[in-house]
Amino acid sequence: MSRSITNAALVYTSSSDITGPLSETRVIESADPEDMETQVAGVIAEFAARTDPAWSITHLDLAGGGDGHAFVCVMEFEATDLALGLDTTKVAAIVFYMASQRDALLTARLDAQARLVPALSQTGIVTEIQTGLAGTSKGTRFMGFVLAENVDPGDQG
């Protein structure tokens, strides 16, 4: 999927912008939603800790399933001065869930949503801005996610 994060866009003025040190792609592979969540959050925290320059997430996608039930989460990060994406310091939470059929998916999705509650303590407003769902192969595993942003109350329209 493209442009999945608010107004995400990359502005390049030279080839070094595209291949240079201000653009990084990270891929996490896991068959377990809890492990995926931990690893993805760790990567986001790593970029949020970088301050000169600051970094944004411009794309985040989930794919996979298959007989081995391995899923991959692909994240693209850009220096904030190149990108209009989600500032990594404003990521409130990303939660992953897994289930194998319709009713279980709904239950798992609601459970995942409940895990966004602790993020309220940061700024008081949690904004869900992207969801994703993947899975195939015998219909035995679907994995989904919800990405939420912290919004300063003064920025609310």
Place this chain on the structure above:
Amino acid sequence: MRASPDSFIACSTSDEILDTDNRRFIVVQSADPVDLKTQVMAAIAVLLNDDIAWEIAFVDLAGGGDGHTFVFMMEIVNPAEFEHADGQSLIAFDMANWLASEQEALTIVDNAALAASVVGQEAAIFQTMVAGACKGTRFMGLETIQRT
């Protein structure tokens, strides 16, 4: 994924995050595109009986595999309770979806499904999704449409 480029749900309390009265989900599982659309539109028809002007926040499609089962998940919100949701109106929602197994057939059925869904009416395509894998025997595509 977002139902429109600006759709989101802002919550300032845990009650809002956990609110299942003003945030609802439509989850449908099917291996057949006609059946999947029939189930989705039937679920929407029930929700349109509510006295709520539902808006769509997120729509996702996934699946395929040996059993060729796909899942469709849509989250809708009551904009009166979540004023920052800026999604597609549920009452104007329609969809075109299709199933095929290789490149040329995918193109043909996509165009045919879309033409059949919007014939004689003004409409805008909001999203395009495709899912499927595992031996490459079935891909399902879906386009969400806002009738204007």
